[in-house]
Amino acid sequence: MDELNKTEKRVLLTGSNGFLGHKLTELILQKPGYSLCCTSQSPNRNPQQEGYRFEQLDLVDFDAIRQLVEDVKPSHIIHAAALTSVEVCESKPDLCQRLNVDASAYFANLCAEKDIHLTFLSTDFVFDGKNGPYAEDDECRPCNAYGQSKWDAERLIEATGCRAAILRTILVYGVIADANRSNIVLWAKGKLENGEAIRAVSDQWRMPTWVDDLAAACLLALEKEAQGTYHISSDTLYSIRELALLVAEHWHLDKNLLGEVSAAEIGQATNRPQKTGFILEKAKRELGFSPTSFTESLFTIDQQINAFRK
Numbered sequence: 001m002d003e004l005n006k007t008e009k010r011v012l013l014t015g016s017n018g019f020l021g022h023k024l025t026e027l028i029l030q031k032p033g034y035s036l037c038c039t040s041q042s043p044n045r046n047p048q049q050e051g052y053r054f055e056q057l058d059l060v061d062f063d064a065i066r067q068l069v070e071d072v073k074p075s076h077i078i079h080a081a082a083l084t085s086v087e088v089c090e091s092k093p094d095l096c097q098r099l100n101v102d103a104s105a106y107f108a109n110l111c112a113e114k115d116i117h118l119t120f121l122s123t124d125f126v127f128d129g130k131n132g133p134y135a136e137d138d139e140c141r142p143c144n145a146y147g148q149s150k151w152d153a154e155r156l157i158e159a160t161g162c163r164a165a166i167l168r169t170i171l172v173y174g175v176i177a178d179a180n181r182s183n184i185v186l187w188a189k190g191k192l193e194n195g196e197a198i199r200a201v202s203d204q205w206r207m208p209t210w211v212d213d214l215a216a217a218c219l220l221a222l223e224k225e226a227q228g229t230y231h232i233s234s235d236t237l238y239s240i241r242e243l244a245l246l247v248a249e250h251w252h253l254d255k256n257l258l259g260e261v262s263a264a265e266i267g268q269a270t271n272r273p274q275k276t277g278f279i280l281e282k283a284k285r286e287l288g289f290s291p292t293s294f295t296e297s298l299f300t301i302d303q304q305i306n307a308f309r310k
């Protein structure tokens with residue numbers, strides 16, 4: 001990074017190759033007064049390779065984390081990197097602990113030491129799903145290793161006393177340039193467009209989060225240097241099947257291909273919370289967060305898909 005400019009926001013973004021990471025990189029590069037360093041475990045997969053620094057880094061190496069932070073001297077860190085598969089977190093508990101918990105705590109201690117603002121991404125899976133929608137101060141009772149790791153990280157981050165915004169979010173969807181990163185909308189749309197039958201879960205309820213809204217919320221938290229936990233999602237609770245039906249309706253796809261399945265039938269009865277969803281009043285009031293409805297977002301997603309095809 002260039003000679004320190006005290007007025008600019010010097011952002012270090014982890015997980016930049018990921019779903020949110022792609023969208024945040026795109027958004028930050030459009031912002032005047034920001035400089036950006038992206039880091040990810042694999043080589044840079046972002047098609048936009050100009051206008052920022054990229055460092056390939058395995059975040060299980062804490063000395064390398066310190067070295068990068070002391071070189072970049074960020075004013076703000078957005079820590080989006082994580083092991084995000086529920087099943088992989090169950091099968092690789094040590095890696096889940098090292099990356100999702102210990103590396104997050106390490107970043108937070110560095111932020112406390114160097115007075116850096118931290119934005120940390122967490123999840124609705126900190127809740128047991130028995131009585132959603134949830135407010136930020138509702139009791140956390142995760143039902144899987146991934147949710148447990150995020151809750152553990154939240155508490156360790158708070159214990160460091162660093163200036164941190166913890167953004168919990170839910171079932172992120174949307175479109176980025178990396179066509180390999182699927183999500184509920186692209187999965188349903190892609191399968192139904194190919195005439196393939198799918199079975200959508202009818203007994204899990206979520207308030208899905210448009211990745212564009214989540215990226216915007218990260219910047220709201222960063223620019224306000226918000227401190228505390230905030231719930232970020234859309235504002236309507238749907239079953240997964242209802243979401244798939246709305247996708248079929250939006251793109252005039254064959255609903256007869258859309259079957260129904262229970263969470264138990266796909267092995268998610270005990271390791272997924274049944275009904276989550278968030279109460280958004282605090283994020284609206286303190287961050288100025290304005291959720292986009294699922295149905296409204298599909299119109300923009302359609303435009304984004306067409307733009308990527310050009």
Ligand SMILES: NC(=O)C1=CN([C@@H]2O[C@H](COP(=O)(O)OP(=O)(O)OC[C@H]3O[C@@H](n4cnc5c(N)ncnc54)[C@H](OP(=O)(O)O)[C@@H]3O)[C@@H](O)[C@H]2O)C=CC1
Nearest residue numbers: 015017018019020040041042058059081082084121171172
């Ligand atoms: N997607 C969702 O539905 C939700 C996501 N969240 C949270 O939001 C954040 C972003 O999620 P999302 O964008 O979907 O995540 P992705 O799974 O799309 O991306 C995760 C990123 O973490 C990076 N990463 C994984 N392991 C390491 C490692 N050892 N060292 C360095 N980087 C590593 C990956 O790097 P690479 O690709 O280079 O290997 C990847 O860029 C996460 O913290 C997640 O828990 C919360 C709720 C819902």
Ligand SMILES: Cc1cn([C@H]2C[C@H](O)[C@@H](COP(=O)(O)OP(=O)(O)O[C@H]3O[C@@H](C)C(=O)[C@@H](O)[C@H]3O)O2)c(=O)[nH]c1=O
Nearest residue numbers: 084086123124125169170171172199200201204240266
């Ligand atoms: C495989 C499959 C999944 N589904 C549903 C189940 C689930 O609700 C949804 C997404 O399935 P997945 O198992 O990929 O996603 P899942 O691990 O449930 O998603 C989670 O990701 C992590 C990162 C989070 O933090 C959570 O907020 C949440 O978004 O699709 C079906 O309806 N039919 C299917 O055939």
